[in-house]
Amino acid sequence: MRELMSGNEAIARGAYEAGVTVATGYPGTPSTEILENVARYKSDIYSEWSPNEKVAFEVAAGASCAGARSIVTMKHVGLNVAADPLMTLSYIGVEGGFVVCVADDPGMHSSQNEQDTRQYARFAKVPIFEPADSQEAKDFLMLAMDVSEKYQTPAILRSTTRVSHSRSLVDLGERTVLEREIGIEKNPPRFVPIPVWGRVMKQKVADRLGFLAEEAENSEANRIERREKSLGIVTASMAYQYVREVWPEASVLKLGFSYPFPDGLIREFADGVDRLLVVEELDDFIEEHVRSLGIECQGRKFVPGVGELSVTRLRGSRAMMEGREPKTLDQRFAEGLPARPPVLCPGCPHRGVFYTLGKHDVVVSGDIGCYSLGAFKPLDRMDIILCMGGGVSMAHGFDKAGDRRKVVGVVGDSTFFHSGITGLIDIVYNRGSSTIIVLDNRTTAMTGHQDHPGTGRTLGGDATKAISIQDIGRACGIERVATVNPYDLEATERAISEDMNSKEPSLIVSLAPCPLRERRRVGPVRAIDSDLCKGCKRCLKLGCPAIEFDGEVPKINMHLCGGCGLCEEVCPHDAISSEEAE
Amino acid sequence: MSNVKTTSVVFVGVGGQGILLASTIVARAAMLSGHQVKTNEVHGMAQRGGSVIAHVRYGSEVFSPTVPEGTATVLGALEQIEALRYAHYIAPDGLAVVSATSVVPVTVSSVSSGAATYPEDVADRLKRAFPRLVYFDAGKMALELGNIRAANIVLLGALSRGLALPEEAWVGAIASSVKEKQRDLNLRAFEIGRSVR
Ligand code: SF4
Ligand code: SF4
Numbered sequence: 001m002r003e004l005m006s007g008n009e010a011i012a013r014g015a016y017e018a019g020v021t022v023a024t025g026y027p028g029t030p031s032t033e034i035l036e037n038v039a040r041y042k043s044d045i046y047s048e049w050s051p052n053e054k055v056a057f058e059v060a061a062g063a064s065c066a067g068a069r070s071i072v073t074m075k076h077v078g079l080n081v082a083a084d085p086l087m088t089l090s091y092i093g094v095e096g097g098f099v100v101c102v103a104d105d106p107g108m109h110s111s112q113n114e115q116d117t118r119q120y121a122r123f124a125k126v127p128i129f130e131p132a133d134s135q136e137a138k139d140f141l142m143l144a145m146d147v148s149e150k151y152q153t154p155a156i157l158r159s160t161t162r163v164s165h166s167r168s169l170v171d172l173g174e175r176t177v178l179e180r181e182i183g184i185e186k187n188p189p190r191f192v193p194i195p196v197w198g199r200v201m202k203q204k205v206a207d208r209l210g211f212l213a214e215e216a217e218n219s220e221a222n223r224i225e226r227r228e229k230s231l232g233i234v235t236a237s238m239a240y241q242y243v244r245e246v247w248p249e250a251s252v253l254k255l256g257f258s259y260p261f262p263d264g265l266i267r268e269f270a271d272g273v274d275r276l277l278v279v280e281e282l283d284d285f286i287e288e289h290v291r292s293l294g295i296e297c298q299g300r301k302f303v304p305g306v307g308e309l310s311v312t313r314l315r316g317s318r319a320m321m322e323g324r325e326p327k328t329l330d331q332r333f334a335e336g337l338p339a340r341p342p343v344l345c346p347g348c349p350h351r352g353v354f355y356t357l358g359k360h361d362v363v364v365s366g367d368i369g370c371y372s373l374g375a376f377k378p379l380d381r382m383d384i385i386l387c388m389g390g391g392v393s394m395a396h397g398f399d400k401a402g403d404r405r406k407v408v409g410v411v412g413d414s415t416f417f418h419s420g421i422t423g424l425i426d427i428v429y430n431r432g433s434s435t436i437i438v439l440d441n442r443t444t445a446m447t448g449h450q451d452h453p454g455t456g457r458t459l460g461g462d463a464t465k466a467i468s469i470q471d472i473g474r475a476c477g478i479e480r481v482a483t484v485n486p487y488d489l490e491a492t493e494r495a496i497s498e499d500m501n502s503k504e505p506s507l508i509v510s511l512a513p514c515p516l517r518e519r520r521r522v523g524p525v526r527a528i529d530s531d532l533c534k535g536c537k538r539c540l541k542l543g544c545p546a547i548e549f550d551g552e553v554p555k556i557n558m559h560l561c562g563g564c565g566l567c568e569e570v571c572p573h574d575a576i577s578s579e580e581a582e
Numbered sequence: 583m584s585n586v587k588t589t590s591v592v593f594v595g596v597g598g599q600g601i602l603l604a605s606t607i608v609a610r611a612a613m614l615s616g617h618q619v620k621t622n623e624v625h626g627m628a629q630r631g632g633s634v635i636a637h638v639r640y641g642s643e644v645f646s647p648t649v650p651e652g653t654a655t656v657l658g659a660l661e662q663i664e665a666l667r668y669a670h671y672i673a674p675d676g677l678a679v680v681s682a683t684s685v686v687p688v689t690v691s692s693v694s695s696g697a698a699t700y701p702e703d704v705a706d707r708l709k710r711a712f713p714r715l716v717y718f719d720a721g722k723m724a725l726e727l728g729n730i731r732a733a734n735i736v737l738l739g740a741l742s743r744g745l746a747l748p749e750e751a752w753v754g755a756i757a758s759s760v761k762e763k764q765r766d767l768n769l770r771a772f773e774i775g776r777s778v779r
Binding site: 004029030032033109110133162165166167168169238241242244245310311312315329330331333334336337338339340341342343344345370373376377378446448540541543544545547548549550554557559560 | 596597598613618619620621622623624631632633644645646647648650651663664666667668669670685686687688689690691692698699700701707710711730
């Protein structure tokens with residue numbers, strides 16, 4: 001059977017067919033749908049959203065050391081969080097196959113950086129596989145599983161935004177049912193990397209790399225496509241697809257099992273062509289290596305290393321190589337158009353908090369989630385964002401450095417569970433005075449609304465204990481813990497200004513479910529009475545996309561309005577109400 | 583070039599307008615007609631009310647899932663200035679199907695006067711940008727049918743006339759892509775769109 005599948009669906013299908021029994025992860029665009037799709041095979045695979053990538057990695061690693069085939073999923077920056085267990089699991093090795101599915105985001109469609117996961121494969125000395133479409137996403141997951149098990153090594157499957165979120169046809173197969181006894185064997189020298197045993201492991205890792213290189217050499221995932229001899233291109237992942245369109249006549253070495261490098265194959269390919277070009281996205285991972293083999297090649301000189309590649313960009317590269325002016329497209333119709341960046345949805349509860357913070361002279365240290373959008377005008381109420389959980393700990397840093405202003409850390413509910421708690425403990429332990437606001441919308445919204453430890457529901461949809469953010473705050477030693485309704489601006493203002501005048505650390509939980517997840521309006525649609533409206537534009541300070549203004553008085557787009565009532569609260573002339581909209 | 587046989591479709595609009603469903607239906611219709619198919623959509627941050635584009639390509643062999651600029655066989659737009667923003671995607675002989683819908687971006691609404699404005703001459707610019715243009719209010723037609731959310735399918739109907747896929751494939755693709763309850767509404771929306779000239 002064939003099905004149209006996204007790369008992420010295909011990876012999940014691969015896990016199913018490969019006989020995986022344990023799958024974990026933490027949501028992160030563009031990787032999220034892998035685990036969501038694994039969850040559909042509930043009767044065959046145990047799957048869970050873990051609180052963060054490190055935990056997810058360790059859970060899957062445990063399962064694998066006990067003999068189960070397992071996967072863990074995350075986005076590129078998630079692997080930074082899970083890097084600690086990755087580095088040492090490489091030493092200990094695995095029993096059941098173990099594949100870390102990581103999705104990179106060239107072009108930063110939904111990320112804070114553009115790091116290249118292939119570097120982690122070299123860093124941890126583990127094999128990496130790079131699919132270029134959905135069929136390969138499935139096939140390579142299964143191949144990675146076999147290689148992992150055969151060489152007792154964790155393996156990485158690296159996707160990218162375009163591989164994960166493109167759909168193409170996939171042949172479906174049956175699930176391999178593995179009859180094996182699960183249980184970790186008692187063998188400390190095998191599993192305990194204290195120095196005396198760890199040194200032995202390190203030698204094994206070095207030897208293993210040699211065997212893996214040989215495996216890569218003979219793998220079907222690496223292939224030479226011979227066409228014309230004048231130009232040969234080494235490429236991998238989605239760049240392969242672009243290369244086939246831009247240089248249809250060129251010979252290609254397509255790497256799918258790309259680390260450790262198949263040096264013999266690279267040499268053979270280079271020998272058979274007159275000129276060698278490397279086309280890869282992000283870092284010069286392949287190019288550097290090809291040069292280190294003493295093979296002359298070109299790459300970054302023509303192919304951009306910042307941002308994602310595309311057929312259009314590579315056509316520019318080709319023109320440059322051939323000494324032509326790249327063909328420019330007529331873009332004059334797009335000139336002067338107003339930009340349309342992403343914004344907080346109409347009715348989003350975060351808006352109430354950012355609007356209120358806008359009235360205070362405070363430093364706001366932000367975090368990763370929909371609420372990152374609070375950094376945009378007109379809300380413009382976030383001074384810095386670093387990484388998951390950084391909103392809490394960096395706030396403490398500003399505070400200790402002696403910023404003259406009060407410091408507020410803003411973090412989402414899922415992010416709080418991910419890595420905000422340790423920062424909170426630090427604030428209490430080290431006598432800080434920051435105010436931490438948890439924007440609790442009862443979901444992991446940005447990545448498409450996943451459950452987390454606070455929602456009372458598991459990935460499989462089962463009811464479970466909902467862990468209370470307020471209780472955690474108190475248990476960490478915070479004495480000022482308040483809960484506010486962010487749609488009630490007066491109450492929100494009261495809670496925030498009380499804490500601004502206090503020297504103690506405090507926790508405010510802004511509690512209101514994400515209306516996009518709930519799939520309903522918060523309240524009735526609002527409208528502006530143009531007779532009462534004085535054109536003061538106060539409501540526009542909310543940055544609600546439903547309030548449109550390009551003339552004298554603002555109007556509310558009734559199809560977009562989320563019915564939150566914030567605009568009604570801020571209007572000083574009582575011009576906004578729900579009756580008007582009837 | 584090698585890709586002459588590849589048909590390329592782009593849908594553009596504002597995150598949340600139902601572009602994903604429209605591109606899914608085109609992909610399924612092409613699949614039902616025996617083509618190789620690839621699509622690409624946006625997830626995550628860009629979906630939050632931002633400007634979005636979805637790609638569908640089909641033919642006997644398809645490489646890139648994203649449409650190279652200047653090659654789209656058809657461009658469907660659920661918002662009119664988004665059509666202009668992505669106008670450079672269309673092939674010189676391509677067909678543009680644009681709904682006369684405006685969603686004013688927050689960048690226009692929230693900043694003080696003098697900054698970005700929503701262009702007043704959109705209709706005129708569209709005519710200049712697209713030699714083959716179908717320009718109508720898909721939202722209004724959907725509303726008349728009883729649900730503004732079906733605007734994407736009305737648009738799809740109009741756009742389907744620029745693609746050489748059989749009617750049964752469209753009907754099959756729609757039926758398998760929407761909920762049972764919404765099927766009739768969507769099939770009617772498609773028919774109405776298909777009759778737009
Ligand atoms: S998805 Fe939910 S949390 Fe995110 S911006 Fe929209 S309303 Fe706010
Ligand atoms: S228009 Fe007013 S009531 Fe409607 S979503 Fe925007 S702020 Fe809320």
